[in-house]
Amino acid sequence: GQNIDQPTEMTATEGAIVQINCTYQTSGFNGLFWYQQHAGEAPTFLSYNVLDGLEEKGRFSSFLSRSKGYSYLLLKELQMKDSASYLCAVLDSNYQLIWGAGTKLIIKP
Amino acid sequence: IAGITQAPTSQILAAGRRMTLRCTQDMRHNAMYWYRQDLGLGLRLIHYSNTAGTTGKGEVPDGYSVSRANTDDFPLTLASAVPSQTSVYFCASSGGTSGREVNEQFFGPGTRLTVL
Numbered sequence: 001g002q003n004i005d006q007p008t009e010m011t012a013t014e015g016a017i018v019q020i021n022c023t024y025q026t027s028g029f030n031g032l033f034w035y036q037q038h039a040g041e042a043p044t045f046l047s048y049n050v051l052d053g054l055e056e057k058g059r060f061s062s063f064l065s066r067s068k069g070y071s072y073l074l075l076k077e078l079q080m081k082d083s084a085s086y087l088c089a090v091l092d093s094n095y096q097l098i099w100g101a102g103t104k105l106i107i108k109p
Numbered sequence: 110i111a112g113i114t115q116a117p118t119s120q121i122l123a124a125g126r127r128m129t130l131r132c133t134q135d136m137r138h139n140a141m142y143w144y145r146q147d148l149g150l151g152l153r154l155i156h157y158s159n160t161a162g163t164t165g166k167g168e169v170p171d172g173y174s175v176s177r178a179n180t181d182d183f184p185l186t187l188a189s190a191v192p193s194q195t196s197v198y199f200c201a202s203s204g205g206t207s208g209r210e211v212n213e214q215f216f217g218p219g220t221r222l223t224v225l
Binding site for chain 1: 149150151152153154157167185200209212213214215216218219
């Protein structure tokens with residue numbers, strides 16, 4: 001079966017750095033997305049990786065290793081508004097997005 | 110409108126009743142999706158449509174039906190609601206022209222449905 005694993009919940013301090021990991025086992029791979037979802041709102045796009053390596057966008061970076069079935073999302077200079085759930089999703093061989101259950105990130109002052 | 114709209118925003122429904130959740134997008138995207146989101150389970154695909162006139166079953170299709178008469182609208186119908194269908198329902202679309210935009214999904218604001 002297809003499976004995406006990410007931690008259920010993480011806590012970090014304002015101003016710090018946090019890394020959210022995602023491991024996947026899917027039938028094929030055509031890209032990996034990270035989405036941010038604030039409580040009571042819809043998911044919104046954060047990043048996309050299709051080749052190995054690091055993609056940087058401001059305070060957020062995402063890394064992919066296809067051989068290891070592994071990605072992480074790195075958030076720097078954490079702000080209170082970064083408190084949200086972060087969803088990892090893999091595009092499988094049928095170009096369907098397979099979603100992880102999400103990681104709830106709690107930021108403390 | 111800009112993006113995707115869903116209606117109603119929330120609904121309380123008696124078990125056994127029929128309910129249609131509406132979804133409309135104005136981005137001219139070919140593909141549309143219906144998900145349900147439950148605590149601890151993440152987003153689960155109910156039905157999808159790759160283009161107007163075609164639909165397909167996702168991971169959890171039982172008890173739900175969809176239609177795609179045109180590009181913009183993708184309604185989801187619960188023929189006879191049951192309490193296990195209490196959830197938050199998200200409609201999404203994709204269909205950019207190149208790169209990640211082809212598969213990046215844009216989400217509507219969601220419908221919070223409670224079946225009693």
